[in-house]
Amino acid sequence: MxxxxxxxxxxxxxxxxxxxxxxxxxxxxxxxxxxxxxxxxxxxxKPLKLVALGDSLTAGYNLPGSAAFPTVLEKLLRDKGISVEVANAGVSGDTSQGGLERLDWSVPDGTDGVILELGANDALRGVDPALTETSLDAIVTRLKARGIPVLLAGMYAPRSNGPDYVARFDAIYRKLAEKHGLILYPFFLDGIAGDRVLNQPDMLHPTAEGVRVIAQRILPTVERFLASLRPRS
Incomplete structure (x- = not known):
């Protein structure tokens, strides 16, 4: 050639x-x-976008906005170098059914994850635990269908409700976490329940310092939750 x-x-x-x-x-x-x-x-x-969906414990009852749980948690995360925005979707007095009814507009498209804190008012009102479980299950199911992961914040029923009610109610969150494969923080009020210094006079709602304790205690669980998320484009 x-x-x-x-x-x-x-x-x-x-x-x-x-x-x-x-x-x-x-x-x-x-x-x-x-x-x-x-x-x-x-x-x-680009920050991760979280929504804290809850009741007065999330909303910050009788506290300035800067002392509400979502704001305090966001600051703790940002202080650790984690870029995140935590929207406050707490409504005082809301039950799990109320949270379900407003779910679609409380959790907008583009949300990367939800911290679900509902059920305290159900227990205070003596709502049948089966109904609470049904509503929380529906919330998680609908969020999962939208591709939005959930961190489930648990609640314990007042012991004055009686042992049968307490056993049925307290088991709700573990059952839902196992069913849906959720990260569970067993008791949202861990570290402050019954503490007169960390609660307002009604002994139901945390003071600003009580909120800080809640946020600090749940922080490692939230970090683990965030590590499992992928930001949306």
Missing amino acids: RPAATRYGRLPSRIQLSPRIWAAMLLVFASLGSFLMNSATHAQT
Whole structure:
């Protein structure tokens, strides 16, 4: 066979480009590099969007907004270098059924995860635990259908409700966590329940310091939850 140079004609030793083409290519490469750098930076800094869906314990009953659980938790996470936004979707007096009824507008599209804290008012009102479980199960099911993971914050019934009620109610959260494969924080009021210093005079709602204790105690569980999330595009 003849050498390539004779078969195809003489091959140039290097490609000659005009200055105008070189300038255009350099501009394209520079723009592409800037785009990739900006995209990487955006991906690193785009905060995870959480919604705290709950009752007065989430809303911050009788407290300034800066002392409410979602705000305090967000600050603790940001202080640890975790880029996150925690929206306050707490409504004082809400039951699990009330949370279900307002679920779609309380948790907007684009939410990366939900901290579900409902059931305290059900127990205080003596709602049948089976109904509470049904409502919470429906909330989790609908969120999962939307691709939104849930961290389940549990609650214990007042012991004055009697041993049968307490046993049935307290078991709700563990059962739902097992059924749906959820991360569970067993008792939202852990560390402050019954403490007169950390609760308001009604002994039902935490003081600002009580909220800080709640947020600090749940923080490791929230971090584990966040580590399992993928930011939405």
